[in-house]
Amino acid sequence: MDHPGFFSLAILWMVLWGAIGGAVIHRAYLARDLDVTAARTVGVAVGAATGPFGLVPLYLRTPTLTRAWQALPWIGVVTVFLFAFRASDPDNVCFTSGTFVTSQLVNGLIMGTIYGLMALGLALIFSIIGIVSFSHGEFYMIGGMVVYYMTEVWAPGLGPIAAVIAACAVTFGIGAAFERAFFTPIYAGKVERPNEYAILVTFGLAFFLQYLVQGLSGANPVKASPFFELPRSEWPAGAPIIETTRSNIKLFDMISISTPRLTAAILSVVMLLALIWFLYNTWTGRALRATAQDRQAAAVAGINPGRMNMLAFGLGCMLAGLAGAVLVQAFSWLPQTGAIPALRAFVIIVLGGLGSLPGAFIGGLILGLVEAAGAGCVPDPTRAAAYLPAYGMIILTLVLLLRPQGLFGRKV
Amino acid sequence: MISHAPKIAGSVAAALLVLFPLVYSAGNYDFVMHLWITAFYYAILASSWALLAGYGGQFSFAHLAFMALGAYGAGILDNYVFLTSLPTGTCTEFGLLGTNIVFLPPAGTGDAGACLTAARATWPEGATVSRFPLLLQIAFGAIVGGGAGWLIGTLVLRLRAAYLALFTVGLSEILRAVLSAEIWLTRGQAGMPMSPLFPEGITILGTTYGPAAKLPAYYVMLALFFATLSLLLWVARSRIGLFLRSLREDEDAAEALGVDTVKWKRAVFVLTAAIAATAGAVQGHYVGLITPNTLVLLQMSLVIAMAVIGGLENLVAAAIGAILISFALEFLRTDFTILGLEVDMTTWRLVFFGLLLMLTLRFLRNGVIQGALMWIERRGVGAETVAKRRAAEEAK
Amino acid sequence: MITLDVKDIRKKFGNHQVLKGVSFRIEGPELVGLIGPNGAGKTTLTNVLDGAIKPDSGTIRLNGTRIDPLHPYEIARAGLGRTFQVTRAFRRMTVLENLYVPAMAMDASVNRKEMEEKANEILAFLTIDHLRNEYGRALSGGQQKLLELGRLLMLDPDVYILDEPFAGVHPSLMATIYKWIERVNGEGKAIILISHQMESIFTLCRRLLVLNFGDLIADGPPAEVKNDPAVIDAYLGVEEDMSGTGLLTQEASHA
C-alpha cells in the first residue's frame, strides 16, 4: 500500500460520519413523529457514504425511508470505500488486472454457493427449533470424512455420487438421533434455560464428534481425489475460449476455476434444487415450512411437531455434511476442519437474518465474495490468508451493531 | 448443624493443599507438582467462567481470549521492555525515578535487543539491566484483559444467548489469527518466550530453589487460586451475586426492581476477564512460553466442560470439577492395546469428556459436584415447607 | 404529595401507532383502573411508564421530576414499580432472595436484619411464608403473582402499576390480592390497576381510564365511564359485559 495514512484517514472519516449520521438522523425522524425503525441504519449509511453533504439534506427533508433508501446508500458506502482503497493503493492487482478480478469474482461465487448450502442447514434448524447448533462444523467435517473413506478406502468402486449419498445418510442419522436423545426435554419444558442448554449440549456434541473422528481416523490430514478429472483440451483450438487441464478450467484465457470446486458448486446447486423441490412439493416439506412459520397453527393442523424437529435437525446437519462431502475433493481434511466453516455459517445466518432460508443463501454468496476480495486484494498476502475468518467477523460485528435482525430477518 | 460442614471441609482441604508440597515424598515430585499447578490454573479459569455464565448468565466463549490477552500483555513487556541504570542513547527510552525504561523495537524472530546489546558493551562494570518487574507485568496483563472485558461486555450488552456465543467464538478466532499473523510482535506460532516466575531463584525458609523449581510456582498458583476463589465467593455472596442471578433469570424484571443490569453485566465481564488474564500471565511465566494455541477452541471446551461437570452455579463445585478433570485428563493419557487395537488415549480421553459433558447436561443439570452439594444443603427445605404448612393449618 | 403526570405519550411500532397521545394525571393515593380491549395498548403504556420502552414523544413526570429519559432501574428507584402481565418471578432464586433483590437495589447499605424481618412479614401477609426457601419455580402461577406483589412491597415505590394481577389466579388467592391493594392504598400510595375483571375494577376503583386503540377515550368515575357513549361505542354495545364478569376482548368489540 502506497498511502496507508490516507486510507486510515478515509476509514476514520467514514466511521465518524456514520456514527454521527446514526445518532442525528434517528433524532430527526423521532422529532418529526415519523417511522424510526430504519432511520438509524440509513443515517449511518448516508453519513459514511457522503459525510455532511448527504446528512444535511436528509436531516432537513426526512423523506419516507423506502426499500431503495435502505439499500442504495450502502452501495455508496462500498463505492466510497473502493475509491479510498484505490487512491491509497493504485498498483493493487485488484485494480490493475481485470482478469484477476473476474477470476476472484467467479471463485467467490462458487465458494459462496457452498457456504450458502452449509448455512442453509443452520438456518433450517433455527427456523424450526429456534436454537443455534454449535456442532455444525463437525457435521461438515464428517460429511467430508465419509466421502473420503468411501471413495478411497471402503468402496472405491461405487463412485463419488454413492459416497455423497452415504455422507448424507450418516450426517442425517447422527443429527436425528442426537435430536431425539438430547432435545426432547426442551420441548417438554423441562429445561430452565433452553437456549443456553442447546448451545452447551451441541458444543459438547462438537467436542465429542471431533475427537471421535480423530480417534477413529487419526490426526493426519487426508485428501480425497477429485470426483471428475478432465482431459487436457482446448476449444476452439488455437485461440481457446475454454481450455481444460486435469484439475482446472480456463475461460476466455482469463477466468481460472478449479474443477473440484466447480463440481462441488454444481452438486450444491443440484442438491439445493432438490431441497427446494422437497420443501415445496412434498407433504413433509410443506409441513416443515408450516411449522417454521407458525408452530402452533401447524400443530393444530395435525402436524407432529416432534417429528418436524427431528427432521429439521437431521436435514440441517445433512446440509452441513453435504457441503463437506462435495468439498473434501478440493481441500485436505482434518478432524478440526469444521471450525472455520462453522464460524462462517454463523456469520452468514446472522447476516441473512436468523432463520431466514433465502437470507442464508444470499448471505453465503455475499460472504464468498467478501472473502475472495479479502484474500485477493489485501496487500500483504500472508496476512490476507491468516485473516480470512476475520472478514466474516467484521461483517458480523457490523450487522450486530447496525441491523441485528439481519438483511432478511423478520423484525423482532 | 449442616451449615458448618462445608466450611470445615473447605478449611481442611485448603490446609492439605498448603502442606502437600512439603510432605509429598512419593516419586515424580516435579511432575506431580506440575499437575497441581495446571489444575489450579484451570480451576481459576473454570470458577471465574462459572461466575460469568452460571451467575451472570453470559455464556461467553471469549474467556480464553482474555486469558491470552493477559499472557501476551505480560509477555510483550517481558520481551521488549527493560529497566537499565544507564541510558542507552540509541533505543527508545525514558527516565523515571533514576532508572531508564527501555523499549526495544519489536523485531519478531530477529534481534530485538540490538540497540541494548550495543549500548551494554560500552557501559562500565556494575551497570544493571533488568526485566520489567514481574508483578507489574502481571498487573498490566490483568488491566489489558479487564479492559478488553469492558469493551466486549459493552459490545454484547444487548445480545441474546445465541448471538453472544457466536460473537465471542468469532472474536476468539480473530484474536488467534492476529496472534499467529503478527509475527513481528508475537513471534507467531513459534510462541513468545517468557522469563520464569523467579528468574534468580528464591530462598524460602533457608532452602534455595532454582528458577525451574516447582515448589515456588506451586505456591504462587495456589495463592492465586485461593485469592481468586475468595474474591469470587465474596462477590457471589454479596448483593452483586444476587443482582447477577436476578439479571440472569430475567433482565427486564430485574431492571424494573431497580437493578442496574448494564452496570453489573459489564462489571462481571471486567472482573472475570481480569481474573482470566492474571491467570494467563502467571501461567505464561510458569510455562516459559506462550503460543496462540493456548486459545484454541479445545481449551475453551475444556474449561466449559470442567465448569459444567463440576456445576455451573456453584463456584467451588466448578473449581473442584476443574481440578478433578485436569487430573483425570492426565491419568487417562496412557495408551493401551485392546484386542490387538492400539488405543490412542490422548484422543479417546477427550471423546470421553465430550460424552460426559453431554450426559451431565442432559441428566444432571446442576453438575456432578454441585448436584451432590445441593442435595446436602437443600435436603431440609421440602420437609421445612411441609412442616410449616401443617403448623399453619393446625393453627387455623 | 404523590403525583404522576403523563403528557401526550406516543409510541409507534413500525407503522403501527400503538399509543396516540395518552395524557392523564394522578394525584395522591388514588386507585385508578385502566381498562380497554385486548391490544388497546395497556401493557405498552405500562412499559413506557416504567422505562422499558422509550416513547417516541411525550413526557412523564413523577413527583415533579421528569422520568421518561431515565433507565428503568432509575425509574424504579425514583418510585414507580410495576408487575408483569406474564409473571416474572426469578425462577432459580429462593422466594426470600426474590424479595431481597429490590431491597438491596434500592439501598446498597440496607440493614440485613431489618430487610429479613420485612421480607418475612410480607411473606406472612401474602400467606406464602411457608415457601420462603423454595425456588421461585416451585411456586404455582398464582403464588408467583403474589411473590411479584411482595417484591414490589420491598421496592416500596410511590406509584404501583399492576398489569392484570387477577389473570389466572385461583379465587382463593384473590382475597389476598384485594388485601394487598387495600394495604398499599392505605399507606398512601397510588395504584394503577389493569384488569379485565370488571367486577374487581368496579368494586375497587373510584376512577377509570379507558384506552381504545391507543387513545384514552374516557377518564372519570366508573358510573360516568360506564355510560359514556364513546366507551359504549368502543365496546360495540356489549355494555352488559362491563357490569358483569365477562371479559372484554377485541373479538367482542369486532363482533
Ligand SMILES: Nc1ncnc2c1ncn2[C@@H]1O[C@H](COP(=O)(O)OP(=O)(O)O)[C@@H](O)[C@H]1O
Ligand atoms: N414490541 C412490539 N412490537 C410490535 N408491536 C407491538 C409490540 N408490543 C406490542 N405491540 C402491539 O401493540 C398493540 C398493543 O399491545 P398491548 O400493549 O400488549 O395491548 P394490551 O396490553 O392493551 O392488550 C398490539 O397490537 C400489539 O400487537
Ligand SMILES: [Mg+2]
Ligand atoms: Mg396487556
